[in-house]
Amino acid sequence: MKFLPALTLSILLCLQASAPAAGATADPILIGGLFAESGPAASIGTPTRLVAEMTIADLNAKGGVAGRPLKLVSYDTESDPNIAQRMARQLIEADKVLAIIGPSTTGEGLAVKKYTEENHIPTIMTVGGDPVIAGGKFGPFAWTFKTPQRTSTAVEKIYAFLKDKNVAKIAVLTAKDAFGQDGLEQLKKLAPAFGMEIAAEESLDPSGTDFSAQMFKLLGASPQAVLVWTIGPAGAVAAKNFAALPGDKPLLVQCHGQPSPKYLELAGAAAEGTLMPGTKLMAAAQLPDSDVQKPVVLRFIQMYNDQGLEKTFPLNTHSGYAHDALLLLRDGLEKAGKPDRDALRDALEKLTGVVGVSGVFNLTPEDHNGLSVDSLVMLKVEHGEFKLAQ
């Protein structure tokens, strides 16, 4: 019989799969996941889900939360706010999850938020934009948290670094999308506090392929540094255009969305010498041993490589956000002492000193992000690699 070995093998595999996870065997605590696994944000959403699954497996191997394992129920939001909203409700009303991790984009976050706030669902988002926890016209954020750094944190990091280098006159090139708009607003708002003068400002279309004209105009104002605020390939295009201009050039600073192997690949030689703030993931080996994040970051990279994720989704500055969201959730649950939404929310906003991959989280009722300037490092591209900038 030819198929007998195959049959035995598959039965063995089934047995393996159904064997309970080591360490935690009680009733699982259900956690919902919303990730943009298709559509324009798929390149962010897919690795986010993989990291979330990896982290949950790791937490369960360590005994879960108070003896109970975590179980992830996740859906693809198709990068669409309407579908994100639908899936959030399915998670709560049909799957009865305790809390939600995600979604991936700011638009989806705002669409989901209305429902989760009204129905008191703790939601830890991995969205870049600040509106979800900004309050004001974007509504209350009592139940909404997010793990990526705020835009203002990144701006402060850059300004402090530049001030240290005696730079006082800058020019800015910002994207026309929500991310760029937000960046420009913060750059302008925080400039006086650091004694920065914005000598010129231009904007770029993030899907554009040439920004030489804008760069030329910015250099006309003879700034000491040029700041580019955009995510995706446009940052690399701007670096290339900048490098191609003749003459002595000022510093080129990119925003905190750029540090990734993709930037190095796309910008090539033009990336050399560019500065940008990034999470410590990007320069883990260089961190001083005194840094409390170092062991966490190194362990994360180890797990990431062990899972084989590095091949399909090379590690970038954003890779750790889902991991940190789950860490916050675990610590919140342990502090709350019971899997209860109200208790979890109250515990979450009082968490302090949670050492994650993206920084040390100190949350307060006013600050539902909890990351400070110290969570970022200034990176400099040297010989095609990210190095800590001196």
Place this chain on the structure above:
Amino acid sequence: MNSVAVSTQISARAAGTSLFAMLALLGFILPNYELLAVSQHLFLAINVMALNFCLGLGGQVSLAQGAFCGLGAYISALLHPVMPGASLAIAVAASGAAFALAAAVSRPLEKLGEGFLAMATLAVTLIFTNLILSFESITGGTAGMMVDLKLSLPFIGPISGDKPYYFLFLGLLLASVLVFARIRASRLGRALLACHDDPEAASACGVHRAAVRSLAFGLGGALSALAGMLQAHYSGFVSPGQYSLELSLKALLFLVIGGPGRILGPIAAVLILETALSKIHFLGEARVLVHGLLLALALLLGPVRSFHTGRARFTNAAGTDT
């Protein structure tokens, strides 16, 4: 009218009645989160019906449905804080503004040939998105804004929850179907169908083409605006991304699949295919491919084949004559 025509008309009416009865029943038996999905499909179905006014009746392709829908949503979102509780007046204002805008846009564009008209209406959608982005202080820019105030109807009061919205969407769809059927059977409808079959011949017969077509365009715009208004308050959030070209293209896709000028076909196409498409999550990016295949199949085999036969027959006949 012979007996066959009468009996098909009666059976179409029976099918329509049973479809709406079934949808109303669904409103009572589905759990709330499933109802949200059906409401989102109904929202799309209303936009498909709106497009049906200009494409199905007047034979004009429009890619501006998303813009009219967004116009209604933003007008409502911006006016409600100024006039809380005056939802009915705001609905009139929003649909009136969309009607005026759509009719005004349609009038000069009527002279354009089919492909060019599609491009011009596409530009309307892009201009709308850019306007929203430019007036960031009012509209919230790309990030959009929250819509906190509830719709409020006379005698009923503030509206919240899935069921009331579901029945509002269903009611609006039913109203659009009735208006559409009524117009199609009227003098205006026949004038539009004449424009659709052969614009020059229609003009020669004394049909004021620009006027009747802009009326159809305007009705479609107003209907989309009402749908947008409902959607804005139901989801509690407006952003330019919701009313982009994608919505216009989806409306066109489902209308072409279901058959322009028909009523039940397009609505059934939206409800069945959208439900089916939402169940094939596992396909990921390949869903776009499924959309494309559906469109290709509809163009090759579907009801749209008979769409331009009037004009085609005329030119063929002229060609063979010479």
